Amino acid sequence: MFESLKPAAVDPILGLMAAFREDPRDNKIDLGVGVYQDDRGRTPVMEAVKRAESKLMELEKTKSYQGIAGDAEYNSRMLALMFGDGHSILSSGRIKTLQAPGGSGALRVGAEVIKRARPEAKLWVGVPTWPNHIPLLGGAGFEIEEYPYYDMESRQINSELMMETLRKVPAGDVVLLHGCCHNPTGADLTNAQWDEITEIALERGFIPFIDTAYQGLGDGLEEDAYGMRTMAAKLPELVIASSCSKNFGLYRERTGSITFITQTAEQSGIVAAQAMTVARQLYSMPPAHGALLVSLILGDKELCSDWKAELEEVRLRIKSMRILLADSIQDNAQGMDFSHIKRQNGMFSFLGVKPEHLVRLREEFGIYIVSSTRINLAGINSSNINYLSESIKEVLK
Ligand code: LMR
Numbered sequence: 001m002f003e004s005l006k007p008a009a010v011d012p013i014l015g016l017m018a019a020f021r022e023d024p025r026d027n028k029i030d031l032g033v034g035v036y037q038d039d040r041g042r043t044p045v046m047e048a049v050k051r052a053e054s055k056l057m058e059l060e061k062t063k064s065y066q067g068i069a070g071d072a073e074y075n076s077r078m079l080a081l082m083f084g085d086g087h088s089i090l091s092s093g094r095i096k097t098l099q100a101p102g103g104s105g106a107l108r109v110g111a112e113v114i115k116r117a118r119p120e121a122k123l124w125v126g127v128p129t130w131p132n133h134i135p136l137l138g139g140a141g142f143e144i145e146e147y148p149y150y151d152m153e154s155r156q157i158n159s160e161l162m163m164e165t166l167r168k169v170p171a172g173d174v175v176l177l178h179g180c181c182h183n184p185t186g187a188d189l190t191n192a193q194w195d196e197i198t199e200i201a202l203e204r205g206f207i208p209f210i211d212t213a214y215q216g217l218g219d220g221l222e223e224d225a226y227g228m229r230t231m232a233a234k235l236p237e238l239v240i241a242s243s244c245s246k247n248f249g250l251y252r253e254r255t256g257s258i259t260f261i262t263q264t265a266e267q268s269g270i271v272a273a274q275a276m277t278v279a280r281q282l283y284s285m286p287p288a289h290g291a292l293l294v295s296l297i298l299g300d301k302e303l304c305s306d307w308k309a310e311l312e313e314v315r316l317r318i319k320s321m322r323i324l325l326a327d328s329i330q331d332n333a334q335g336m337d338f339s340h341i342k343r344q345n346g347m348f349s350f351l352g353v354k355p356e357h358l359v360r361l362r363e364e365f366g367i368y369i370v371s372s373t374r375i376n377l378a379g380i381n382s383s384n385i386n387y388l389s390e391s392i393k394e395v396l397k
Pocket of ligand 1: 013014032033034035130132183
């Protein structure tokens with residue numbers, strides 16, 4: 001039977017990651033996949049995670065099945081992280097969170113549940129968005145519509161066109177938003193824009209679906225949650241997929257959660273039960289290890305404050321690399337302006353060079369950048385910045 005299969009397209013981000021690993025050059029630079037690297041180019045296990053792991057070794061008494069919704073303590077601690085203590089939604093009875101296999105697993109469970117609730121709903125995604133959003137969410141059977149998000153010319157959010165399009169989204173459709181650290185552009189919604197979209201969602205009756213994979217890597221843990229906290233306070237329904245891959249560095253542990261806010265408390269029980277059936281059909285139960293670590297960290301005052309300090313270091317390092325890169329390539333032969341990199345947030349920005357420049361950077365200089373020109377700022381460090389900026393300036397000559 002397999003003879004009927006055609007070769008599948010390589011994932012644009014993970015394919016690049018594999019090509020980078022195979023490149024034998026010592027001076028190669030990985031600005032591709034969204035994985036944090038420290039100033040020595042390593043992706044270390046966070047200290048707080050290491051300590052939680054030792055603790056877990058002692059505490060863990062069983063590897064028996066955990067259940068479809070995952071660890072209850074993890075779920076409630078994730079809610080506290082996302083919404084902060086004392087948010088009105090937490091005591092409303094209208095909210096349910098389930099542990100999920102990473103942000104991607106969370107997105108898919110959310111999409112499948114929405115599809116069950118409203119089979120005719122269309123899903124609106126901003127242009128551009130994380131490339132895997134389309135197959136991952138489209139795979140649940142959604143028809144996908146687009147709204148303009150980023151203007152390549154001005155290198156900022158095209159607010160006017162975006163709002164104009166959102167004002168036409170039919171009631172009952174679903175609008176995908178990035179919670180913070182927009183992937184791939186780094187151009188985040190301002191608080192005022194979040195307020196405006198919340199008002200439009202209320203007026204039009206569409207349901208926002210927030211993908212929040214970088215809480216704490218943009219302006220800070222609290223600041224990065226502004227959008228979801230505002231929407232949760234004002235909207236009758238909301239879906240949020242969150243990930244611990246980046247802010248806890250738990251990439252391979254597949255740790256995330258899916259949150260549903262419903263109009264009534266009664267509906268929230270039904271939605272959670274439906275989400276569990278979806279999960280059971282897709283992967284049965286989420287993996288335990290990462291979630292147990294996150295739960296231990298968030299539940300221990302000292303570990304939690306150490307984790308927050310480490311995360312803050314990560315955030316500030318990325319910010320400083322933004323400034324360093326933008327300043328060191330500003331004097332390029334083509335007079336290209338790279339100052340947007342300094343104004344943007346999180347791991348990514350578009351470099352905005354031409355496709356032929358990317359090919360030369362990869363082939364001649366061993367610098368790996370996704371074809372959209374998205375660069376991962378965390379791949380820059382004090383040892384490679386000169387080589388990187390000189391190489392970029394060389395291809396721009
Ligand atoms: C990325 O955007 O590079 C990351 O989220 C990794 C992935 O799965 O694509």
